[in-house]
Amino acid sequence: MTTIDELLGAGDGTVIQLNERHPRRRAHLRQLLDVRARLAVTAAEQRSHNLPEQHEVTRLLWAVEEAIHTGWPRTYYEQFPRWCVEEETLLHEPTTSVTGCSVCRADFAPGVSHQPPDAA
Numbered sequence: 001m002t003t004i005d006e007l008l009g010a011g012d013g014t015v016i017q018l019n020e021r022h023p024r025r026r027a028h029l030r031q032l033l034d035v036r037a038r039l040a041v042t043a044a045e046q047r048s049h050n051l052p053e054q055h056e057v058t059r060l061l062w063a064v065e066e067a068i069h070t071g072w073p074r075t076y077y078e079q080f081p082r083w084c085v086e087e088e089t090l091l092h093e094p095t096t097s098v099t100g101c102s103v104c105r106a107d108f109a110p111g112v113s114h115q116p117p118d119a120a
């Protein structure tokens with residue numbers, strides 16, 4: 001059971017660390033990390049295909065990462081190197097079809113036209 005002293009800290013600079021363990025804050029952090037992971041996949045897919053939406057999704061990704069940085073700086077700095085490695089593995093050349101990429105799957109789905117509409 002969490003005591004009020006644990007929640008408030010002992011006045012020795014551990015307030016943030018103890019508060020990070022509060023169940024509600026941990027649940028919030030898990031949600032933010034989940035949203036961040038989904039946005040990171042979408043941003044990498046869109047960037048791989050140079051889609052115009054990539055900038056908006058990347059801005060959302062950065063906003064979520066900033067929220068993590070502000071509320072859970074230790075987690076942010078622990079996770080950041082992993083996020084960079086994951087991003088590298090998610091990016092691919094637009095000419096290469098990647099099984100896990102939703103844009104590739106949509107491009108090669110039956111009935112999808114890859115040509116721009118005829119101007120004639």
Ligand SMILES: [Zn+2]
Nearest residue numbers: 098101103104
């Ligand atoms: Zn792709």
